[in-house]
Amino acid sequence: MGQRQVQTFNSAWKFSSEVHSERIVDLPHTWNAEDAFRDGKEYFRGKGTYSRNLYTPQKWQNKQVFLKFEGSNQITRLYVNEQLIGEHPGGYTGFVFDITKALKPGAENELKIEVDNSHNADIPPLDADFNFYGGIYRDLWLITTPKLHFETANEAAGNFLITTPEVSAEKATYKIETRLVNSLSQRISATIEAEIFDPQGNPFKILRKKIRIAPGATEAISFEEELRDPQLWSPARPQLYKAEVRVIADGEILDILISSFGFRWFEADPEKGFFLNGIPLKLIGANRHQDHFGLGNALPNRLHQRDYEMIKEMGANFIRTAHYPQDPEVYRICDELGLLVWSEVPVINDVTASQAYHDVSLRMQREQILQFFNHPSIIMWGHMNEIFIRLVFNNKMTEPEKAAKIKTSVELAGKLEKVTKELDPDRLTVMALHENELYNTSGIADIPDVIGWNLYFGWYSPGLESFGKFLDQQHERYPNRPLFISEYGPGADVRIQTTDPQPWDYSEAYQLKLHRSYLNQVLERDYVFGMAAWNFADFGSSFRQDAMPYINQKGLVNFDRSKKDIYYYYQARLLEEPMIYVAGENFQERYVENAE
Ligand code: ADA
Known part of the structure; x- marks a missing residue:
């Protein structure tokens, strides 16, 4: 205690x-x-x-x-x-x-x-x-x-960091970094302990360091250790270890911090797709906004929990926290349920040249990374979504103004990328683009590891089949870059039913038609390593005039989380796909059987 x-x-x-x-x-x-x-x-x-x-x-x-x-x-x-x-x-x-x-x-x-x-x-x-x-x-x-305590008022919001620089089936290394603060007026001697618990809750290692810390000082203390045969974290078996760090002085435990963490490794191959712990896994899931009918964004934790359980029950294995870091509870839940996560900062749609705007953007990225660092569910840090969209549709802007806007956006993207890689060289970086040549000509698409595409063929632009053709072109253009579908989907209102579905009719039948077509086209292409539907749930948007005003109705479920037909469609399809469905205990066995 x-x-x-x-x-x-x-x-x-x-x-x-x-x-x-x-x-x-x-x-x-x-x-x-x-x-x-x-x-x-x-x-x-x-x-x-x-x-x-x-x-x-x-x-x-x-x-x-x-x-x-x-x-x-x-x-x-x-x-x-x-x-x-x-x-x-x-x-x-x-x-x-x-x-x-x-x-x-x-x-x-x-x-x-x-x-x-x-x-x-x-x-x-x-x-x-x-x-x-x-x-x-x-x-x-x-x-x-x-007074002698682990640093609490910092960008990491009081968390300590656990990195897993090397992981394989045989062995893993982990590094624990804490910072101790002495707010007393005298120098003090203390012992810092880190105790590690396996996923079954058994303590198996205690690491110790002695320290003498000056009054008013903050000292960094780190431990590095190796582990044989780690119990790996995966969607099928989201096994979580726990680390407890303690400060002990005069035989008394003064302060304790606890964090879970996990061991896994992954790779997004530009040709063969995604691999988790060496096993191919197609990432299929949804984006998620965190608001709810009647509550706005002020959700109690149990509603966060319910959302992610529904995503898991749908057979999905992936979530993009579009367009902002979500409640800390969300990442804890994803760790426990075994959902893989793309988490991003809200540097979206437009950028200004103001130094303050750039500084706040970088600060947000630093904070999100340090706060959510220990979560094995997170595989990608995102920055920037459709960053040229306002520019593309703004016909009042002069050419020099546009050029300046592009320049500052590319500069900020470079800075965001740099800060992300400095803080976390082990995860992927990603950006969501939309169909426009500017992303290629400006060079911004060259910045992150992964290219994400928000694609609305069959909705904002014509032709469902153009989707696959577009992907093939982009793959040819960027043969060495992993490619992900970061958004897709039409609006649908459960009150609108038809046997002759058409774009913009807001029918559930058209939503089914579009999603079915996209899913088939992605499953045919190994080089697309994953995709995320827009959006898990309908969400509030005061600018929108969909079939229901002020609600973006592209959800797989309604604003109150009652299910649309498309949710059941995904559930039926995904639960049959061994490459995707990993909610069951026996995924790895099923995958191996399937491969044989
Ligand atoms: C864009 C944007 C999303 C969403 C979507 C839509 O792709 O990234 O925030 O609003 O459009 O529904 O139009």
């Missing part, structure tokens, strides 16, 4: 805004759960304020106190007793503030959190086909630690 205490801090916040009178709310909370669907583009974007008191017992004088936000959209400012503690830009990554110094011991303290979701030219995304719900829409945590 360490002295760190971590508790949710979600209840009884006093909330108000320019358009909301004062009321008591619990977190997760968004103020746009209703108006985005009632008022369309005019939904409220502005500043909301949350406040409440925090009583600090006298004994907290020997503690550090932190507030940890998992996500708050999109600028957050925290005040304690009217003193500004900090500000965080960007709505989709977590952050932690150290509030120790501002607290009055043995007294009530006033906390005030201002959240602002107004349009901000320096924070991506600038505009997009989804709602920018405002508020503290993920869990908030109150954390107290002893």
Whole structure:
């Protein structure tokens, strides 16, 4: 038992805004759960304020106190007793503030959190086909630690990092990196321990290091170890190890952090497709937005869990967290269910040349990587989606303006790629493009490891069969680049039924027709290593006029998660495909049988 205490801090916040009178709310909370669907583009974007008191017992004088936000959209400012503690830009990554110094011991303290979701030219995304719900829409945590503790207020939001630089069936290496902070006023001697547990929960290794740490210092401590015959992580057997790091001083355990991790290796071959732990696996799945009918994006964890269970039950093995890092719970669930993940930052549709915009984009990428680093489910870090789309459709822009926009986009892509590879050389990088020559002529497509294509043949552009032809052309053009279908799918409304399906009729029959055709064309092509339907569920988009206003209806399930026909179609197909279906215990055996 360490002295760190971590508790949710979600209840009884006093909330108000320019358009909301004062009321008591619990977190997760968004103020746009209703108006985005009632008022369309005019939904409220502005500043909301949350406040409440925090009583600090006298004994907290020997503690550090932190507030940890998992996500708050999109600028957050925290005040304690009217003193500004900090500000965080960007709505989709977590952050932690150290509030120790501002607290009055043995007294009530006033906390005030201002959240602002107004349009901000320096924070991506600038505009997009989804709602920018405002508020503290993920869990908030109150954390107290002893003065000698693992670093908590950092870009990794208090996580320590576990890398697995080499993995094979016979052996694996793992590296654990922690940072210890001494907030005491004297030098102190301590032992750092890392204990490793196998997937069955048995402890099998303790690593130790002694340290003497100066007052006010932060020290990095790392361990590296080898393991024989690792129990591999895969969709069929998502086996998770656990590491517990501890600080011990004078025989007492002061602080503990715990993280799960996994061993797996993978490769995306430009010709033969994807291999996980040496076994071919076609990645088939969906994109997912994290909003829900009636709730906006303020989802309780059980609804995240339900979404991913539905994706798994459909027979899928893959998810793209389009267009932003999702709730930490999502990555934990994907690790446990055995879903492979492409996680991305919302640098989408447009870029500005402002230094601040570039800085925030890079900061988001650093935060997402450090926060979700240990999850074996994540195989690709994404940056940039259809980054030229606004430019392509903007007929007011002059040619020099367009050239400048292209230049700054390519520069930012290069910087994002660099930061991603520096932090994580072992995962793939990916970008989602759409049909336009600019991606080739600008050189931006040359930047990431993987080329993702958002393809809407049979919807935004004509011809279902053009899909396969386009893929063959791109494969010829980029023979050494792994190719992935990052989006595809038409809108469909369960009220619209027909026996003569046509593009733009919003019928379920047309949705079936398009998905069937795409799936067949992808299964015929080994070089396409995977694809993700747009979208798992219908989602809120105040700009949209689909069959239902303000909802993008390309989901495989409705906004309330009731299933469309297409969900059952995938389920029937995918459960029969041994290359894809890996939900069953016996995937590897089935695959081997099938290969023989
Ligand atoms: C684009 C975009 C998505 C989505 C889609 C659509 O491909 O990347 O965000 O909105 O279009 O439904 O039109």
